C-alpha cells in the first residue's frame with residue numbers, strides 16, 4: 481500500500497486537514513515517505529493518522545524526521561520531577577506523577593486549562609514551534625476535541641486596510657498573559673522570569689509555501705508601540721475573525737490517533753471533557769529554525 485493524503489472535508493474545507501493512510505509511522509520512514517508527509521503539511525496544515533500505536537521512543541523517532549525537537553520547557557513544573565521520562569515529550573494529560581487523575585484544584589491542572597484558549601504552540605518562546613505531533617494514548621468517553629483554525633485562509637480573508645495596518649506589527653507573547661485571561665496568577669518568581677514576554681511578528685510568511693498567515697495566540701498581550709487596551713482590542717478582533725466556523729476543523733479523537741499540525745499556519749485549542757476521566761496525550765514538538773523576527777529580516 482502506498483501513502484495517500486486526502487482532504488478530510490473535501491467540500492467545506494478542501495485544503496485544510498488531510499487524512500493520511502497506507503503508512504505505519506511507528507516504523508522508520510524512508511526519506512521519500514518523510515518528504516511526502518512534509519509536502520502534505522505544507523498543503524493542509526493539519527494531518528491526521530489513525531491507528532498509530534506509538535510509545536515515546538517511536539514517537540520521538542518519527543518526529544525527528546522533521547527537524548530539531550524542542551524541550552518541554554513550557555511546563556509549569558519544568559526542572560522538577562515529572563511523569564514522563566524524556567524531556568522532549570510534553571505531558572498533555574490530566575495525570576499526576578503517580579498516574580492518578582489530578583485533583584480539580586491541582587495547580588498544574590489549572591495552569592494547563594490555558595490550552596482551552598486559542599494558541600500556537602510555544603509562541604511564548606523566542607523560537608516558536610514548527611510542527612506539533614500529538615499522540616492519543618488514552619481518551620475520555622466523550623468530549624476533549626481539539627479544534628484547529630486555518631490562519632492562512634483567515635489572513636487571506638482580511639480586507640486590504642487591515643492587511644496593511646498589521647503588516648509590520650510585532651506582539652509580545654507570554655504564558656503569564658494567557659493564563660491571566662482565565663484568572664490564573666499562581667506563578668513563582670522563577671516562573672515570572674522564565675515566562676517573560678518574547679517578540680513575535682503578527683504576520684508571517686511560510687518559508688515553504690510563501691503564503692502569509694496571522695501569527696496569533698492567547699499568549700499575545702501587547703503590540704510594540706501601541707497602548708495596551710488598543711492592542712488587546714485588535715488582537716481580540718483578529719482572533720474572533722480567524723476562528724469563525726468556516727476556518728475551523730474540530731478533531732474528534734480516537735485512541736491511537738496521531739495528529740500533526742503546523743503552528744506557523746494554524747492555531748488550536750482543547751475542548752472540555754469529564755475531569756474524572758483519564759485523557760493521556762503525549763506531544764513532541766519540532767522547533768522553527770529561527771525567531772519570527774529573524775525570519776522577517
Ligand SMILES: [Fe+2]
Nearest residue numbers: 595599600601
Ligand atoms: Fe497546544
